[in-house]
Amino acid sequence: MRLSRYFLPVLKETPSEAQIVSHRLMLRAGMIKQQAAGIYSWLPLGFKVLRKIEAIVHEEQIRAGHIPMLMPTLQSADLWKQSGRYDAYGPEMLRLTDRHGRDMLYGPTNEEMITEIVGTYVSSYKALPLTLYHIQWKFRDEVRPRFGVMRGREFYMKDGYNFDLTKEDALHAYNRHLVSYLRTYERMGLQAIPMRADSGPIGGDYTHEFLVLAETGESEVFYDAAITELKFGDREIDYDNREECQGVLEEFTSRYARTDETHDETAFAEIPEDRRRTARGIEVGQIFYFGTEYSEKMGAVVQGPDGKQVPLHMGSHGIGVSRLLGAIIEASHDDKGIIWPEGVTPFHCGIVNLKQGDAAADAACQGLYDALTKAGLEPLYDDRDERAGGKFATMDLIGLPWRITVGPRGLKNGVVELTSRRTGESQELSPEEAVKRVIEIYAPHHDHLRDEQPMAGRSFHTWV
Ligand code: ATP
Ligand code: MG
Secondary structure, eight states: OBGGGSOOOOOSSOOTTOOSHHHHHHHHTTOEEEEETTEEEEOHHHHHHHHHHHHHHHHHHHHTTOEEOOOOSEEEHHHHHHHTHHHHTGGGSEEEEOTTOOEEEEOSOOHHHHHHHHHHHOOBGGGOSEEEEEEEEEEOOOSSOBTGGGBOSEEEEEEEEEEESSHHHHHHHHHHHHHHHHHHHHHTTOOEEEEEOOOGGGOOSEEEEEEEEOTTOSEEEEEEGGGGGOOOTTOOOOTTOHHHHHHHHHHHHSSOEEETTTOOHHHHHTSOGGGEEEEEEEEEEEEEEEETHHHHHHTOEEEOTTSOEEEOEEEEEEEEHHHHHHHHHHHSEETTEEOOOTTTOSSSEEEEESSTTOHHHHHHHHHHHHHHHHTTOOEEEEOSSOOHHHHHHHHHHHTOSEEEEEOHHHHHTTOEEEEETTTOOEEEEOHHHHHHHHHHHHGGGOGGGGTOOOSTTTSGGGOO
8 A cells, every 4th residue: 555545644643532542542543533432433544453353353263163154233122032131231232213113222242143043043963063153343332431442332342152062062162262262362462361250241150351461451350470471372273172172271271360350369369479460451352151041041942862952051252353453552552653463463564765756766665565565465655755754653653563664875775674663673685685574574474475375265355
């Protein structure tokens, strides 16, 4: 993309309504625009990051064997009356009436609808195990929408639901989700710690929340510092292998890590003092196993191997896709702006032309642009007729992790400059070497840069 042709309404002033850094930076970088309290338009740069995060979520869900679909945002109240949650949900539910006087609502979550769907079509245990998910806009009429996309009223969520014959099978689904979430967050450059949580209105005994540590987080958390040493890394996992999934769960949940709702002072005091931590965290996901309650109410009952009718064991699993943008920025920024992790950056590399109109500089920039594009990367070329300082400030603000700077002086010596946004370190390289280096940097993030087949038929672009 050429910046002169893009729509990037960056703000010079710091917006006064934004209380936390991620909200300020998203507004300043021209990523979102508020349309009503807790409701945002996603401007092109913000939309691009949202799509990148969404793609990672899809890829990791599909890798774990979960099946994508799409349910509507508007739901009939009937289903919720059947489950008993129509009244229980309270004022957070946005209720509306259609022209025929029928009670409708904008879905805050989809347990009722998915259970009704599965109950309609699945009649035998042979169709199990089954995990369906979608990524869809939700609405919760939060009392205090704030912090930009962190606590919106309309927000984008991945919610998945597993249906299993036995509790044991459903707990395997639980473990599988925990593992797939660890992978998902790490690919986004985030450390999200699974913490024992409270199951709240959904009920059930098993639930973990995934928290990103940040001073601006809304949850108070207590943990053993040893847990922050754990990395999922690039290990391959067989999601059908129960012991393997269980092993990862045990590894990542064996240390004390809890939200304030489940905090236990006595157990906490047993951690060696130098490892005891109290901090704040941003909830970016949660997983639940809750048994047969919804299945019984919504009729998700199948014929078991012995011919008897049994209600299905269920769990639900959510990732806050739009909240993740805020969480990533809270975890990765400096006083100049955002620093995107390579896995989610909206553009892979900025190209800054120090002297627009200089024949050699223009040609070199165009050459870099073409070479990166041909390799399957997306550069953002600042081809505006602007001062170098202004161009650097924009690149720093929008947070592209790599920048190539091109000027007549360097070109006389055959070099351009490759700069890391994170460290500020620069290297002088020939344009060809700079392109090669950028491709190497992104190779771990994109199958096509490694000359490998993308997950056969399973990459985001082909997931439907
Ligand atoms: P919270 O405790 O923050 O209100 P929740 O526990 O009610 O969230 P879940 O039902 O577990 O939320 O939803 C799954 C995920 O969706 C959460 O982990 C969070 O990341 C995200 N999420 C929930 N509410 C919002 C919101 N108002 N705005 C943005 N993201 C949200
Ligand atoms: Mg939650």
